Amino acid sequence: MDECRYPPALTDDQLELLLDGEVDAAMQAHLSQCPFCSARLAQMQNFEQALKVNLHRWNCPTPQELSEYHIGLLLPERAVILTKHLESCRRCRDELAEVERFLEDDSRLPPPRGLKKPQQPRMRGYELIARLLPMPPSLALRGRRGPTRNPLQAEVDDITIFLSLDETTRGTTLLKGQIASPDIDQWSGALIELWQQGSLQAMLIVNENGMFRHEGFQPGYPADLRINAATGKLVAIKDVRFPESPSSEDE
Amino acid sequence: MSLAGMTVNELCDKCKESTQQFLNRLPHDDQYCFELLRRALAEQQQDALYNVYEIYLPLAIYWAETHPRFLQTRYPADEFATIGMSNFCLALGGEKFQHFDGLPSIMKFLKACVSSEIALHLRKISRIDPILSEDIADFQNQDDSISERIWQRISELLPDSVDRILVDCVFRQDLKPAEITSLYGQYWSSAREVSVALQRLRRTLRRDPMLTELLRL
Numbered sequence: 001m002d003e004c005r006y007p008p009a010l011t012d013d014q015l016e017l018l019l020d021g022e023v024d025a026a027m028q029a030h031l032s033q034c035p036f037c038s039a040r041l042a043q044m045q046n047f048e049q050a051l052k053v054n055l056h057r058w059n060c061p062t063p064q065e066l067s068e069y070h071i072g073l074l075l076p077e078r079a080v081i082l083t084k085h086l087e088s089c090r091r092c093r094d095e096l097a098e099v100e101r102f103l104e105d106d107s108r109l110p111p112p113r114g115l116k117k118p119q120q121p122r123m124r125g126y127e128l129i130a131r132l133l134p135m136p137p138s139l140a141l142r143g144r145r146g147p148t149r150n151p152l153q154a155e156v157d158d159i160t161i162f163l164s165l166d167e168t169t170r171g172t173t174l175l176k177g178q179i180a181s182p183d184i185d186q187w188s189g190a191l192i193e194l195w196q197q198g199s200l201q202a203m204l205i206v207n208e209n210g211m212f213r214h215e216g217f218q219p220g221y222p223a224d225l226r227i228n229a230a231t232g233k234l235v236a237i238k239d240v241r242f243p244e245s246p247s248s249e250d251e
Numbered sequence: 252m253s254l255a256g257m258t259v260n261e262l263c264d265k266c267k268e269s270t271q272q273f274l275n276r277l278p279h280d281d282q283y284c285f286e287l288l289r290r291a292l293a294e295q296q297q298d299a300l301y302n303v304y305e306i307y308l309p310l311a312i313y314w315a316e317t318h319p320r321f322l323q324t325r326y327p328a329d330e331f332a333t334i335g336m337s338n339f340c341l342a343l344g345g346e347k348f349q350h351f352d353g354l355p356s357i358m359k360f361l362k363a364c365v366s367s368e369i370a371l372h373l374r375k376i377s378r379i380d381p382i383l384s385e386d387i388a389d390f391q392n393q394d395d396s397i398s399e400r401i402w403q404r405i406s407e408l409l410p411d412s413v414d415r416i417l418v419d420c421v422f423r424q425d426l427k428p429a430e431i432t433s434l435y436g437q438y439w440s441s442a443r444e445v446s447v448a449l450q451r452l453r454r455t456l457r458r459d460p461m462l463t464e465l466l467r468l
Binding site: 012013016019020044046047048050051052053054055056057058059060062063064066067068070071072073088089090091095098099101102103109110111115116117118119120121122189190191193200202203204205214226228229230232234 | 276295297300301303304308309310313318319320327329330332338340341342344347350356359360362364366367368370371377378395397398401402419420422423424425426430446449450453456457463466467468
């Protein structure tokens with residue numbers, strides 16, 4: 001349909017009014033029966049929506065940065081940039097005011113015994129999920145006495161995570177891991193949550209070479225790892241199950 | 252025993268005791284918790300870090316649940332508390348810990364980190380195109396460099412800075428006409444004036460093939 005079914009066609013000005021939410025019975029009736037004019041309105045709405053999606057808060061500081069600004073943790077040069085941004089951004093001013101009010105509100109102290117036990121987060125959509133792959137032993141992390149057995153490898157985007165187990169002389173199990181990525185600096189200092197059976201079992205810190213370890217791992221239970229980089233990137237490895245019992249690291 | 256001579260487990264026990272006293276509104280000694288946090292964050296000791304999570308994650312969950320906009324998120328509080336805790340620990344790693352001289356200011360920052368995570372989530376939700384997607388994952392990879400190019404093109408098409416203010420208010424900040432008139436009454440004194448000006452600007456923008464291409468329409 002390339003022309004109006006009930007001429008005259010709605011003008012651009014009339015369509016603009018509809019776009020702004022103006023309710024006009026005659027125009028609505030025209031649209032309901034005219035595919036040509038309703039397609040023109042749909043095109044305008046798509047353009048409007050695309051602008052909003054692409055521009056929405058695109059150059060705003062993150063809320064975390066606004067909090068650090070409020071507390072006084074930002075570098076002076078960055079604080080100057082935020083001050084300037086706040087002058088022209090009503091939304092950021094609102095967020096900053098909100099965090100200020102929230103921090104000052106001590107009226108609702110936590111109940112003495114009412115704090116909840118943390119549940120394992122399931123942040124749908126926030127984390128990259130690394131895919132687990134079996135890995136040949138020859139590529140596994142090397143312990144003191146050669147390659148460890150039962151290694152696992154997980155991948156997502158350009159990040160590969162190697163995991164393996166060793167047994168210590170104390171009879172405990174050592175979980176060892178390494179993150180490989182072209183941008184390894186991004187992962188230095190990252191924090192890893194180790195969850196098993198719905199409870200947080202350990203917090204691990206990634207060193208400057210991308211390596212991490214945890215003694216006291218319970219190999220009998222599947223584990224979930226959530227790796228939080230300082231850049232805000234969040235990678236999860238879910239349902240990690242090691243196929244064999246650990247090898248001995250330091251017998 | 253001096254604080255420096257205490258093990259992480261000893262500090263943890265004392266900190267738990269002190270935290271319980273705080274929750275019971277009783278006098279409490281902050282020094283053990285502060286030292287535990289210092290070892291976890293400034294010295295990056297893993298066992299201290301785990302204990303910090305064990306003690307303060309429930310508090311962070313409580314703060315998430317009592318945030319004024321928490322109910323709008325429709326997500327469990329644990330989600331915001333856990334990521335807020337991570338951001339808190341990552342932000343205070345190493346030398347930044349020295350900015351804090353006591354437990355109250357550190358706790359204030361943790362509360363701010365939880366609040367920030369809720370605000371970030373709500374920002375992402377409001378950016379989602381309800382027609383095209385309901386999944387926040389689609390915006391995980393939102394490319395701000397495209398946004399920057401779009402804004403550059405708009406700036407070329409609208410040389411008048413007042414026009415750009417209006418586009419910024421409507422499309423970047425999602426402000427309503429009444430909000431715009433209250434902020435920029437010197438340019439637009441009524442919602443009607445905002446609408447008329449906006450219609451003119453939309454026509455200019457819609458006519459530009461390069462902008463249409465950048466918007467992938």
